[in-house]
Amino acid sequence: MASRIRLGVTAAIALALGVASVAAQDQSIIVQSTTSTANSGLYDDLLPIFTDETGIQVNVVAVGTGQAIKNARNCDGDVLLVHAKPAEETFIADGMGVERFDLMYNDFVIVGPLEDPAGVRGMTDAQGGLEKIAGAGAMFASRGDDSGTHKKEMSLWGDTDVDPASGSGEWYRETGSGMGATLNAAVGMDAYAMTDRATWISFGNKDDFEILVEGDEDLFNQYGIILVNPEQCENVNVEAGQSFVDWMLSDTGQAAISAYEVEGQKLFFPNAK
Amino acid sequence: MHMRDAVNGIGGARAPEPDRATGDCRAATFRGLGLSIDGTPLVRDLNLTLDPTGITMIMGPNGAGKSLLLKLLHGLIAPSSGEVSWGGQPLSNELRRAQSMVFQKPVVLRRSVAANVDFVLKARGIRDASRRDALLAHVDLLEHAHQPARLLSGGEQQRLALARALATEPKVMLMDEPTASLDPASVLKIEEIVQDAQRRGTKILFVTHDLGQAERLADDIVFMHKGRLHEYGAAELFLSRPETEEARNFLQGRIVV
Amino acid sequence: MQDLGEAFRLALSLVLSGDADLVEIVSLSLRVSLTATGAACLIGLPLGALVAITRFRGRNAVLILVNALMGLPPVVVGLIVYLHLSRAGPLGFLGLLYTPTAMIIAQTILITPIIMALSRQVLEDLHAEYAEQFRSLVLSRRQQVAALIWDARFSLLTVGLAGFGRAVAEVGAVMIVGGNIDHLTRVMTTAIALETSRGDLALALGLGLVLMVIALGVNAMVQSLRMTAVRHAYA
Numbered sequence: 001m002a003s004r005i006r007l008g009v010t011a012a013i014a015l016a017l018g019v020a021s022v023a024a025q026d027q028s029i030i031v032q033s034t035t036s037t038a039n040s041g042l043y044d045d046l047l048p049i050f051t052d053e054t055g056i057q058v059n060v061v062a063v064g065t066g067q068a069i070k071n072a073r074n075c076d077g078d079v080l081l082v083h084a085k086p087a088e089e090t091f092i093a094d095g096m097g098v099e100r101f102d103l104m105y106n107d108f109v110i111v112g113p114l115e116d117p118a119g120v121r122g123m124t125d126a127q128g129g130l131e132k133i134a135g136a137g138a139m140f141a142s143r144g145d146d147s148g149t150h151k152k153e154m155s156l157w158g159d160t161d162v163d164p165a166s167g168s169g170e171w172y173r174e175t176g177s178g179m180g181a182t183l184n185a186a187v188g189m190d191a192y193a194m195t196d197r198a199t200w201i202s203f204g205n206k207d208d209f210e211i212l213v214e215g216d217e218d219l220f221n222q223y224g225i226i227l228v229n230p231e232q233c234e235n236v237n238v239e240a241g242q243s244f245v246d247w248m249l250s251d252t253g254q255a256a257i258s259a260y261e262v263e264g265q266k267l268f269f270p271n272a273k
Numbered sequence: 274m275h276m277r278d279a280v281n282g283i284g285g286a287r288a289p290e291p292d293r294a295t296g297d298c299r300a301a302t303f304r305g306l307g308l309s310i311d312g313t314p315l316v317r318d319l320n321l322t323l324d325p326t327g328i329t330m331i332m333g334p335n336g337a338g339k340s341l342l343l344k345l346l347h348g349l350i351a352p353s354s355g356e357v358s359w360g361g362q363p364l365s366n367e368l369r370r371a372q373s374m375v376f377q378k379p380v381v382l383r384r385s386v387a388a389n390v391d392f393v394l395k396a397r398g399i400r401d402a403s404r405r406d407a408l409l410a411h412v413d414l415l416e417h418a419h420q421p422a423r424l425l426s427g428g429e430q431q432r433l434a435l436a437r438a439l440a441t442e443p444k445v446m447l448m449d450e451p452t453a454s455l456d457p458a459s460v461l462k463i464e465e466i467v468q469d470a471q472r473r474g475t476k477i478l479f480v481t482h483d484l485g486q487a488e489r490l491a492d493d494i495v496f497m498h499k500g501r502l503h504e505y506g507a508a509e510l511f512l513s514r515p516e517t518e519e520a521r522n523f524l525q526g527r528i529v530v
Numbered sequence: 531m532q533d534l535g536e537a538f539r540l541a542l543s544l545v546l547s548g549d550a551d552l553v554e555i556v557s558l559s560l561r562v563s564l565t566a567t568g569a570a571c572l573i574g575l576p577l578g579a580l581v582a583i584t585r586f587r588g589r590n591a592v593l594i595l596v597n598a599l600m601g602l603p604p605v606v607v608g609l610i611v612y613l614h615l616s617r618a619g620p621l622g623f624l625g626l627l628y629t630p631t632a633m634i635i636a637q638t639i640l641i642t643p644i645i646m647a648l649s650r651q652v653l654e655d656l657h658a659e660y661a662e663q664f665r666s667l668v669l670s671r672r673q674q675v676a677a678l679i680w681d682a683r684f685s686l687l688t689v690g691l692a693g694f695g696r697a698v699a700e701v702g703a704v705m706i707v708g709g710n711i712d713h714l715t716r717v718m719t720t721a722i723a724l725e726t727s728r729g730d731l732a733l734a735l736g737l738g739l740v741l742m743v744i745a746l747g748v749n750a751m752v753q754s755l756r757m758t759a760v761r762h763a764y765a
Binding site: 030035039043044059060061062071073074075076177178179180181183184202203204205206233235 | 616617618619622625627628709710711712714715724726727728729730731732733
């Protein structure tokens with residue numbers, strides 16, 4: 001029996017190591033990414049092209065921007081791809097990233113139920129729309145998770161004279177979840193929500209919701225890409241990580257981003273300099 | 274307590290015979306042996322040295338403390354007072370390994386018949402299929418070797434327990450009413466096996482309250498009542514001319530209260 | 531609930547078409563959770579058996595603690611494992627974060643208390659029956675543990691099943707330490723979470739149905755094993 005147990009332990013360890021070796025390919029990198037890019041399906045389209053060209057496997061961990069940056073600070077990734085410029089610049093200033101590059105943009109929109117109880121349909125002024133929603137006491141679903149989208153939303157509220165925190169739990173509902181989960185909640189509650197356009201277009205549970213506010217310059221959504229600093233994180237696969245960054249910024253990568261469409265709509269607009 | 278001159282025993286003023294008490298690990302001696310559970314005395318001040326050979330039957334009505342005495346002798350229970358020794362040596366794991374115990378309700382492992390015997394052999398570091406098969410043949414279970422042990426009849430299960438007990442070639446076998454709930458044929462078969470073991474030199478301690486069984490098997494008899502030792506002597510004498518009132522009542526089938 | 535019918539249709543077509551991604555996800559789910567269950571049994575069964583056969587000071591405290599650990603939220607386990615396996619953590623040098631191994635470790639930690647607590651109960655009952663025989667045979671603690679586990683093997687299958695059920699159904703731990711990476715660490719539950727967040731509720735539900743069918747299958751297998759055992763009076 002004792003030898004049988006020992007055999008079992010050996011087998012379990014061997015199995016675990018065998019499983020682990022799948023991940024241990026030399027040419028693979030981890031990209032800490034925002035959920036919007038992953039949920040939109042962009043990576044499913046882009047990454048196979050990159051892997052075909054370079055042989056580098058790209059593993060995407062899709063979490064909120066705040067979480068992605070924290071994970072990268074723990075050295076748990078080679079490349080950071082998020083959308084919260086001030087936080088990204090702090091990341092660089094702290095020496096955690098090599099350099100930040102503009103990669104692409106899209107925009108945020110405010111979606112809401114067909115009925116539009118606050119009457120914001122067709123507005124192109126984000127602050128005005130938010131004020132109207134708050135004024136009408138209409139339900140608003142916020143990410144509330146320190147993500148790029150949430151940071152953007154908070155900065156928009158900051159320009160209004162409304163303090164959404166005072167309505168927290170009443171008309172202002174913080175889900176503390178990803179974009180998709182928040183949209184699901186918004187649809188369930190007939191609440192307005194701010195989302196990036198890419199996630200919205202590819203979102204499958206729209207019910208009778210529509211884009212109601214769009215087109216404000218303030219709703220511009222810039223994505224950046226950063227190689228995690230190997231001087232801070234020894235484990236960073238510099239070669240593979242750099243070639244991913246380079247490829248994304250290259251004409252090929254930018255063209256591939258531009259070519260990605262869902263339901264005939266472009267989701268991201270490349271703007272690498 | 275009444276002692277027969279024909280049998281060696283200690284009691285009253287009589288001192289133990291040293292050559293009997295030392296050396297032969299089949300000879301149990303207990304002095305001042307007592308057991309209380311939750312303040313209730315169940316076994317009281319037992320003093321005796323048992324004959325190292327033959328079949329000693331421990332008899333008495335329910336609640337006499339027969340099974341408790343057996344478990345105290347084997348060390349399954351620690352005494353509240355007094356001590357147990359075998360051949361002059363205090364009870365140790367080594368001594369206990371030279372003993373086998375068979376319980377009234379056989380403990381049957383959830384394995385095949387053969388694996389039940391293998392288990393005991395393996396616990397002694399022995400892997401020997403032919404020895405196991407010989408043991409099973411000895412108790413008439415060889416044809417059931419690969420059947421699940423717990424599907425055997427009561428008598429067969431007890432025979433399996435006997436085969437397991439014999440597997441370690443014990444110097445002493447302690448049997449706690451092993452035939453209490455079995456049919457007559459099973460009882461006789463088990464008695465045969467026990468007598469055979471005794472003839473090969475194994476000391477048998479056998480708890481029973483079956484008088485017929487005592488007549489068939491016993492060389493000497495320990496009679497207990499209410500936790501006390503009342504008589505120890507040769508079987509024929511005890512069965513024909515008991516000395517104490519309690520023993521007479523017991524033998525005549527009158528419930529002793 | 532127009533999604534429910536759609537979910538059934540999707541689940542069926544996914545299974546019938548043998549969708550390659552689905553097969554990959556299902557097999558990773560099974561590999562991770564079965565390995566974790568095996569590892570948890572290797573740790574939890576002997577510990578459960580030891581507690582079952584031993585009386586020691588603080589035994590009750592141990593029992594209460596283990597019972598409490600049965601209710602560990604997967605997210606907390608995931609977080610603890612993340613903090614250890616993160617490059618910034620003490621075991622970061624192993625490079626295990628975002629691998630199936632990390633998921634196995636997290637699920638093992640999650641279900642070991644379950645295996646230990648439930649097996650303790652089963653083995654204590656069996657030990658009550660065997661104890662005198664074991665003492666008579668002068669068995670070492672190790673021999674007793676091994677014999678109890680072996681003889682209770684069919685009852686313990688149910689214990690393993692309880693552990694497996696919790697492992698394969700949890701999402702919180704594997705999401706954090708696995709990262710839900712496509713073709714690497716995506717399992718049934720994280721795939722369901724992903725499809726939910728994409729708003730593809732029908733597909734999410736369809737995957738959930740597939741997961742249920744798998745759980746049913748595993749349960750049925752174990753149950754039939756147990757029935758055989760009961761027929762042989764081994765359980």
